[in-house]
Amino acid sequence: MKISFLLSILAVAGLFGGTRCATTINFALLWDEPGVASTASNMFKQIFLPDLRNSCLSSPDVNNTVFKFIDAPQKGLFDILLANLQIDQLTKSGCLFAGAFDQAELGLFAQSGIPSGVPGYPSMQIHVMAPLTLTMAVEGVYKALTESLRLPEKGSVDSKLSIILGPGYSIEELQAVVDRYPGYMFFYQLRLGNEDAIVNKLKASGSTNFLLASPAREADFFISAAFNSLLLSSPYRWFLFNVRLVDKNNFAGFKVVSKNITSMEFGPISTAIAYNLSRAREIYIYDMLSIWNVYLKKIVCKQPNDVNESYSGMTGDFRLYPNGSVVRTEWRMHFYGGLGSERQRIGNWSSLGSFHFSRQPNRVLDEATVINELNKNTFRVVTILKPPFVKYKKGFENRNDVPLYDALDGFAIDICKEILKNMSIHDVSFFLQPDNQYGSRDSRGNWNGIVQTLMQGKANFACASLSDTTDRRQVLKFTQPYLNFQLSILYKKRIENPLVFMFQFMRPFHLYTWLAVIGSVVGLSIVLTVLHKLSRNAANFGIYETIFFSFASLIQGITGTPPDRPSGQLVIAIYWLFAFVILVAYVTNYAATRTLNRLQSEITSLSTLYAQSTYDYGTVAGTSYFTLFENTTDNTQQQIYRYMINNQEKSLMPNLTVALELVVNGTYALIYDSALNKYNGQSICNSVNIGAFSLQSASFAMPVSAEYFNLDPSELPDCRSTTFPDLLHDYIPEEPPFFGTKNGALTLNNTLGIAVINLVGCVMTLFLAIVEFAYLRCKYWQRRRRQRALERQVEINAVPKLTADLEQMESVA
Numbered sequence: 001m002k003i004s005f006l007l008s009i010l011a012v013a014g015l016f017g018g019t020r021c022a023t024t025i026n027f028a029l030l031w032d033e034p035g036v037a038s039t040a041s042n043m044f045k046q047i048f049l050p051d052l053r054n055s056c057l058s059s060p061d062v063n064n065t066v067f068k069f070i071d072a073p074q075k076g077l078f079d080i081l082l083a084n085l086q087i088d089q090l091t092k093s094g095c096l097f098a099g100a101f102d103q104a105e106l107g108l109f110a111q112s113g114i115p116s117g118v119p120g121y122p123s124m125q126i127h128v129m130a131p132l133t134l135t136m137a138v139e140g141v142y143k144a145l146t147e148s149l150r151l152p153e154k155g156s157v158d159s160k161l162s163i164i165l166g167p168g169y170s171i172e173e174l175q176a177v178v179d180r181y182p183g184y185m186f187f188y189q190l191r192l193g194n195e196d197a198i199v200n201k202l203k204a205s206g207s208t209n210f211l212l213a214s215p216a217r218e219a220d221f222f223i224s225a226a227f228n229s230l231l232l233s234s235p236y237r238w239f240l241f242n243v244r245l246v247d248k249n250n251f252a253g254f255k256v257v258s259k260n261i262t263s264m265e266f267g268p269i270s271t272a273i274a275y276n277l278s279r280a281r282e283i284y285i286y287d288m289l290s291i292w293n294v295y296l297k298k299i300v301c302k303q304p305n306d307v308n309e310s311y312s313g314m315t316g317d318f319r320l321y322p323n324g325s326v327v328r329t330e331w332r333m334h335f336y337g338g339l340g341s342e343r344q345r346i347g348n349w350s351s352l353g354s355f356h357f358s359r360q361p362n363r364v365l366d367e368a369t370v371i372n373e374l375n376k377n378t379f380r381v382v383t384i385l386k387p388p389f390v391k392y393k394k395g396f397e398n399r400n401d402v403p404l405y406d407a408l409d410g411f412a413i414d415i416c417k418e419i420l421k422n423m424s425i426h427d428v429s430f431f432l433q434p435d436n437q438y439g440s441r442d443s444r445g446n447w448n449g450i451v452q453t454l455m456q457g458k459a460n461f462a463c464a465s466l467s468d469t470t471d472r473r474q475v476l477k478f479t480q481p482y483l484n485f486q487l488s489i490l491y492k493k494r495i496e497n498p499l500v501f502m503f504q505f506m507r508p509f510h511l512y513t514w515l516a517v518i519g520s521v522v523g524l525s526i527v528l529t530v531l532h533k534l535s536r537n538a539a540n541f542g543i544y545e546t547i548f549f550s551f552a553s554l555i556q557g558i559t560g561t562p563p564d565r566p567s568g569q570l571v572i573a574i575y576w577l578f579a580f581v582i583l584v585a586y587v588t589n590y591a592a593t594r595t596l597n598r599l600q601s602e603i604t605s606l607s608t609l610y611a612q613s614t615y616d617y618g619t620v621a622g623t624s625y626f627t628l629f630e631n632t633t634d635n636t637q638q639q640i641y642r643y644m645i646n647n648q649e650k651s652l653m654p655n656l657t658v659a660l661e662l663v664v665n666g667t668y669a670l671i672y673d674s675a676l677n678k679y680n681g682q683s684i685c686n687s688v689n690i691g692a693f694s695l696q697s698a699s700f701a702m703p704v705s706a707e708y709f710n711l712d713p714s715e716l717p718d719c720r721s722t723t724f725p726d727l728l729h730d731y732i733p734e735e736p737p738f739f740g741t742k743n744g745a746l747t748l749n750n751t752l753g754i755a756v757i758n759l760v761g762c763v764m765t766l767f768l769a770i771v772e773f774a775y776l777r778c779k780y781w782q783r784r785r786r787q788r789a790l791e792r793q794v795e796i797n798a799v800p801k802l803t804a805d806l807e808q809m810e811s812v813a
Contacts, residue, residue, distance in 0.1 A: 023061075023064055023065055023066060024065070024066045024068060025065060025066070025067050025068070025097070025296070025299070025300075026068045026070060026097065027040065027041075027044075027067070027068065027069045027070065027097045027098075027099070027292075028070050028097070028098040028099070029069065029070065029071060029098075029099050030098070030099065034071060035071070036071060036281075036285070037069040037070055037071040038069070038071075039281075039282065039285060040069050040285050040288075040289065041067075041069040043275070043282070043285060043286065043289060044067065044069070044289055046275075047275055047286075047289070048289050048290070048293045048296075049067070051293065052293060052296055052297060052300060052301075055297050055301055056297070056300050056301035058301075059300060059301050059302055061300055061302070062300050062301070065300055097292050097295075099288055132242075132315065132331050132333075133173060134169055134173035134174060134213055134241065135172075135173045136331065136351065137241070137264070137331070137333065137349065137351075138173065138174060138175075138176045138177060139176065140264070140333065140349035140355060141174075141177065141211075141239070141241060141264060142176055142177050142180060142181075143349075143355055143357065144239065144262060144264060144335055144347070144349070144357055145177065145211065145239050147357045147359050148237060148239055148260075148262040148357075148359070148360070149161070149209050149237055149239070150359070159182070159183035159184070159208075159209060160183055160184045160185075160186065160205065160206060160207035160208065160209060161181055161183055161184070161185050161186070161207065161209045161210070161211060162185075162186045162187075162188065162202055162205060162207040162209065162210050162211070163177075163185060163186070163187050163188070163210075163211045163213075164188045164190050164198060164210065164211070164212045164213075164214065164222065165187070165188070165189055165190060165213055165214065166190045166191070166212075166213065166214025166215050166218040166219060166222075167190075167191060167214070167215060167218065168215060169213045169214065171187055174211075174213075177211075186201075186205055186207060188201065188202075190212075190214050190218050190219075190222055191218065192217070192218055192221065195221045195222045195224075195225040196225050198222065198225075199222075199225045199226055199228075199229050199231065200229075202226075202231060203229060203231070208235060208236050208237060209236075209237050209239075210231075210236065210237070210238045210239070211238075211239045211241070212238065212239070212240050212241065212243060213241040213242070213243070214243055215243075215279070215280070216243055216244045216245065216278060216279045216280065217279075219240070219243035219244075219245055220245065220248070223243075223245055223248070224251060227251045227254070227256065227457060228251075228456045228457055228458075229455075229456065229457070230455070230456075230457045232256045232258060232261065233256075233258055233457075234257075234258045234259075234260060236258075236260065237260040237261075237262075238260065238261040238262065239262050239263075239264070240261065240262070240263040240264065240265075241264050242264060242265060242266070242280055242333070243263070244265065244272070244277075244278055244279055244280060244283075245263070245339070246263040246265050246269055246336045246339060246340075246343055247269060247272070247273050247339070247340055247343070248339060248340065249339040249340020249341065249342065249343075250340070251457075253377075253378065254377055254380075254457065255339075255340060255341070255342065255376055255377050256338075256339050256340070256342070257338075257342055257373040257376050257377070258338070259337050259338045259342070259344075259360045260360070261337070261338060261339055262335060262336070262337055262346070262360075263335070263336045263337075263339075263343075264333050264334075264335055264349070265333060265334055265336060266280070266283045266314045266315050266332075266333055266334070267314060267333070267334035267336075267345075268314075268334065268345075269334065269336060269343070269345075271314060272314065277314075283314050283315060284315065286313075286314060287313035287314055287315050287318075290311065290313055291311060291313070291318060291320065291326055294307055294309070294311060294320055295307055295320075295324070306322035307320050307321070307322055307324075308320070308321060308322050310329070315331065315332070316328060316329070316330045316331040316332040316350075316351070317329045317330040317332070330350055330351055330352050331350070331351035332348065332349070332350050332351070333348065333349050334347070334348050334349075335347035335348060335349070335357055337360045342376075346358040346359075346360065371423060371424055371425065374423075374425055374460070375424075375425060375426070375427065377427075377460075378427050378428070378429050379420065379425050379427060379428045379429070379460050379461070380429050380431065380458070380459045380460050380461075381416060381420075381428060381429065381430045381431070381459060381460065381461045381462070381463045382430075382431060382432075382433050382450055382453050382454070382458070382459035382461070382462050382463070382464075383404075383408070383412070383413070383430055383431075383432060383433065383462070383463045383464045384432065384433050384436055384437075384438065384450065384464045385432065385436075386464065386465060386656065386676070387410065387679065387680075388410055388411050388676075388679050389410050389411050389412040389413075389464065389465045389676075390408060390410045390412055390413055390463070390464060391408070391409055391410045392407055392408060392409065393407060393408070393409045396408075403429070403430070404429075404430035404431060404432070405417075405428055405429065405430050408430060411483075412463050412464060412465060412482075413430075413463060415463075415482055416461070416463035430463070431459070433449060433450050433453060433464075435448060435449055436449075436655060437449030437450070437622060437655075438450050438451070438464065438466055438467075438622070438623060438624075439451025439452060439466075439472065439622075440621070440622030440623070441471055447475065448622075449622075450462045450464060450466060451472055451475060451476060454476055455475055455476070465483070465673070465676075466478075467623070467624030467625075468481065469624045469627055470631075471627070472624075483675065485673050485674055485675045486674045486692040486693055487625060487628070487671055487672065487673065487674060487691070487692070487693055488671075488672070488673075488674035488677045488678070488689050488690060488691045488692055488693075489603055489606075489609055489617070489669050489670070489671055489677075489689070489690050489691050490663055490669070490670045490672065490677035490680065490681050490684075490687060490688070490689050491603060491615055491617075491663060491668070491669035491670070491687070491688055491690075492663055492664065492665075492666040492684055492685070492686055492687050492688070493602075493686045493687070493688050494614070494666055495686055504593075505590065507590070507593050508585075508586050508589030508590040508592075508593055509585075509586065509589070517554070517582060520550075520554075520575070520578065521547065521550045521551050521554060522547070522550075524546070524550040524571065524575050525543060525546035525547040525549075525550045526543075526546075527571055528541050528546040528549070528550070528563065528568060528571065528572075529541060529542060529543045529546050531563070531565065531567050531568050531571065532546075532563070532565075532568070534567075535565045535567060535568075536565075537563045537564050537565050537568060538561070538564050539561045539563075539564075541563065541568070549562075550575070553572070553575065553576065553579060554579045554582070603615070603669060603688070603690055604690055604691075605690075605691055606636045606637065606640060606691065606693065607636050609640070609669060609671075610636060610639050610640055610643070615667065615668060615669040616647070616650045616651060616662075616667060616668050616669070617640075617643075617651065617668065617669035617670070617671065618643075618644045618647075618650070618651030618652050618653065618659075618668075618670075618671065619644070619652065619653070619659075619670065619671045619672060620652070620653050620654075620655060620656055620659055620672070621648075621652035621653065621654060625671060625672060625673070626644070626652065629641035629644065629671075640671075653670075656672070656676075659672070660680055660684070663684060663687070664684055674689070674691075674692055677689045683717055684717075685717055
């Protein structure tokens with residue numbers, strides 16, 4: 001802000017003649033904004049009143065004097081003075097110190113209506129104290145600019161200078177710089193709210209040299225925006241004119257360590273910092289009160305000698321005369337390199353022609369310098385939770401009282417900690433990326449995720465599995481890759497109902513077809529039995545024999561003796577044709593079913609992934625894996641990319657967690673980093689991780705025994721079934737690996753139903769055999785009982801007869 005000060009001292013009651021003022025001293029401040037009187041009053045009480053009391057220990061008046069500060073706007077100045085102070089009271093009891101704003105205020109005093117003949121009013125002295133315009137200091141600005149930017153005095157250069165001017169500054173004030181600067185120049189008008197837009201234009205212009213002249217408030221917002229875009233780093237050079245930011249060096253916890261920031265400020269800056277003078281206005285008020293304080297000591301302390309001395313203020317030197325007039329003899333400003341605790345005074349400028357500037361040495365980009373600069377701030381590391389690269393240690397998931405540096409573990413974390421330790425960087429802080437994204441660019445060119453965080457300077461380093469892509473390389477710098485990885489496909493193999501799986505051999509025919517086949521067997525048996533009754537064959541063709549003959553003919557061809565009568569032979573010939581057609585249809589349908597099931601449920605490559613329709617498939621949106629398919633020249637990968645674009649809702653997942661949930665549900669095939677797919681697949685029952693293609697890169701070496709990518713046994717899920725019929729899965733034998741079974745081959749698992757049928761048949765046969773045996777034994781024992789009964793009956797009937805015969809024989813004898 002351009003500020004003009006007119007300092008006037010109006011002394012009544014013989015101020016300059018040696019008589020003292022009464023108990024009230026008034027300070028009227030004419031300013032372009034409200035609140036100046038309050039600022040001046042607080043500054044007077046904190047800084048100058050203690051000094052005044054120490055200087056007036058022998059005078060009791062200092063403790064009895066009232067110091068009154070009044071805001072007196074330009075309009076109606078003396079109406080306010082008359083209403084608040086009363087002229088007659090001024091002549092009796094007070095002194096008036098008046099500080100006016102702008103040269104136009106001179107006329108207000110002339111038109112005040114205060115008669116010069118009023119007793120006690122001497123002639124008024126008005127001091128032109130401010131401002132220091134950019135035009136007045138432009139020579140010093142250009143010299144310092146030339147030194148700080150290391151520009152040649154003459155000749156054309158390719159250097160670009162961007163000039164940012166805040167409210168109150170115009171390009172006309174820099175005409176000398178415009179006329180003499182040897183390179184290209186860009187001009188920007190700064191105001192509250194357009195800081196980010198200007199910063200974006202600065203970055204787009206390719207300029208590395210900046211001149212900022214602005215009031216402190218606008219400059220503060222602008223410098224913060226420039227910091228967020230890394231424009232305050234060492235490759236850029238800044239020249240700040242009177243923006244009072246030389247002591248600012250805390251940007252969300254970060255400090256700027258660059259020495260390529262030159263400030264031209266009133267000083268010494270240590271005084272401004274000590275008294276919290278954060279704006280140019282406050283520095284002017286400080287000098288105004290400093291001069292007034294010299295006269296106050298004469299009034300309040302009753303000093304016998306008239307004021308006749310020089311005073312060195314923050315804005316320059318003044319000459320104070322006995323009649324109350326003050327003349328500025330010099331403007332003075334200081335040059336500083338760096339900000340905050342990093343600043344160093346490197347020169348000064350005087351309106352009398354004095355100029356001194358110590359050029360900052362070139363930054364030596366060696367390891368010691370870089371590490372020293374890094375250790376001046378907390379080294380901030382951004383990361384994303386992504387096991388096994390980054391994960392919580394066991395028991396630290398919800399420990400908010402433990403820093404993430406101590407709570408995190410994983411492959412990437414261990415490597416990062418070791419690297420930082422070897423670099424002697426000790427003050428390290430980890431934080432999680434808020435949006436949990438690695439970083440992708442939208443249609444407008446804006447980045448999100450870790451990439452945005454690094455671009456904004458909110459972190460020094462990203463410790464994560466961040467892929468080095470062409471787009472990211474344009475805005476970030478990458479280390480050497482630390483891991484070899486390829487893409488793979490992770491999906492959950494669909495497990496059918498074990499009962500259905502065991503009887504898969506029955507799938508080629510519909511239930512109605514099987515019923516028709518059974519009906520044909522029964523029908524043929526009935527027909528053959530009827531024909532045998534009408535025209536007997538040599539062999540017996542009862543209902544039992546014909547059912548067995550019909551079933552055996554369907555399964556094994558000719559079995560036993562066929563009918564020898566023409567009618568029976570005709571029926572059998574037609575039935576054999578029917579059986580042949582059924583067998584051919586069964587074999588072809590079964591082969592087709594097996595092939596189709598294998599193609600739809602078994603994924604072995606990107607080609608089979610694209611050909612199947614059982615699983616939705618895709619990857620995580622915005623990742624380098626998606627970019628691979630977007631930029632590929634491979635025909636299959638192009639087809640998969642088009643599928644993902646046309647089916648974004650079910651193909652492109654917002655994050656890895658959502659994608660893995662779909663994999664667990666058995667509806668999604670995830671294309672992702674092979675190492676992560678292998679790791680995450682361990683926690684998914686019946687998962688399959690297949691393929692290894694694309695994105696090969698160099699990596700750090702790691703021992704074979706490293707277990708970053710293996711889950712702890714206690715973390716493995718229990719994949720055993722708990723409900724019927726799923727329990728059967730645990731009892732179905734697996735094909736031994738040494739058999740070398742080819743993919744898609746018909747295995748025992750697919751035909752186990754036949755074994756079950758045979759087993760059931762054997763059990764039924766054994767049961768029938770037992771029943772038959774029991775039946776025959778029963779028949780046998782029944783016959784034995786009847787025979788023995790008959791024998792007993794014969795014996796019973798034979799005894800009387802024998803007795804009678806014996807008696808007869810005896811009688812004959």
